[in-house]
Amino acid sequence: MQAMGHINIEELYTQIKVQFSSISLATLYKNINAMVANRLITEVKVPNVKSKYEITKDPHIHLLCDTCSEFIDLDLDVNPLLNEASSKSHYELYGSCIVLSGVCEKCQEKV
Amino acid sequence: MQAMGHINIEELYTQIKVQFSSISLATLYKNINAMVANRLITEVKVPNVKSKYEITKDPHIHLLCDTCSEFIDLDLDVNPLLNEASSKSHYELYGSCIVLSGVCEKCQEKV
DNA sequence: TAATAAAGGAGAATAATTATCCTTTAAGTT
DNA sequence: AACTTAAAGGATAATTATTCTCCTTTATTA
Structure with a gap:
């Protein structure tokens, strides 16, 4: 597989x-x-x-292209954000679902 | 309402x-x-x-308590993250769905 | 007011997920 | 190995969420 x-x-x-x-x-x-x-x-x-x-x-960002439906991970450290979120909210965090959507580079060219 | x-x-x-x-x-x-x-x-x-x-x-973070199902917004600027995500991926971003889950402060106290 | 378009309503149809109930498989014991 | 019990799987029904269809009502404008 x-x-x-x-x-x-x-x-x-x-x-x-x-x-x-x-x-x-x-x-x-x-x-x-x-x-x-x-x-x-x-x-x-x-x-x-x-x-x-x-x-x-580990927590990470997902990117979704609304045009071609590509769905990928983004290699970007989100721990600083999570730490900030946790200390500000006093939540004990253990899960994340981060999806950003827009148009990928290839689809932008297709205009 | x-x-x-x-x-x-x-x-x-x-x-x-x-x-x-x-x-x-x-x-x-x-x-x-x-x-x-x-x-x-x-x-x-x-x-x-x-x-x-x-x-x-504007893009923001949602917090979900898995114990009591509280669901709230967190006032924390996520634009730096979005900008970083956008420049790194070359996506043109216009939507976000950010949900962090864990245990809220009150539920932590409940042992 | 008549003609046309837009929005709404009821319920059927679809899709996703979960529940039920029975069968099969596995594990442990003697 | 045979027996007992528990765990997992399979088929299908049931449930839930959402969308579609088709017809009616409401609104718009000539």
């Missing part, structure tokens, strides 16, 4: 059936939900698009 | 029926969607919780 990055349930189901052809969608949901509950997997809810799942990693 | 802050469809429907008792849910969705498309209203997708709507305002 190739590196998955971000994948939605439908895609994941297709992928998994390659190796476990009899798995049912209900089972997939059950397992995904268990893993999300234990923070092994993170669900990223994205406006206008199906939820995406990714292996949980 | 009191200041709404963040509201989900169900709550909004209840509120609106007070003044427009005959409005249907379909109409509400149509109008909301039109306003979201024109960026008058922003939909905030939140893990484990129904989507929330808010009047569109």
Whole structure:
């Protein structure tokens, strides 16, 4: 299986059936939900698009291109922001869902 | 009507029926969607919780308490982050959905 | 006022997710 | 190995959220 990055349930189901052809969608949901509950997997809810799942990693920014639907991670340290947010709010933070949307470079050229 | 802050469809429907008792849910969705498309209203997708709507305002951080479901805005300037994200990715950004989750101060006290 | 367009309403249809209930598989014990 | 119990999986029904269809009502303008 190739590196998955971000994948939605439908895609994941297709992928998994390659190796476990009899798995049912209900089972997939059950397992995904268990893993999300234990923070092994993170669900990223994205406006206008199906939820995406990714292996949980350090907080980071997601970029969504509203034109071509490209969805990528941005390598940019958000810890300073989280620390500031935490100290200002007194929240004990352990999860983040940061999605910025706009138009990617390629789509800007296509005008 | 009191200041709404963040509201989900169900709550909004209840509120609106007070003044427009005959409005249907379909109409509400149509109008909301039109306003979201024109960026008058922003939909905030939140893990484990129904989507929330808010009047569109400058990019900001949302905090979700996973214990009591409190959902609030955090007054913290995120423009530096957005600028950095934009210049690093060459995206033209115009929308943000930033949700940090954890445990609020009150819930931390509750052991 | 008649003609046309725009918005709304009711409920059907669709899509995503969860729940139910039964079967299969696995693990542990004697 | 056979028996017992628990855990996981499968099929499908049920639920929920949202969108679509189609018809009616309201508004606009000639």
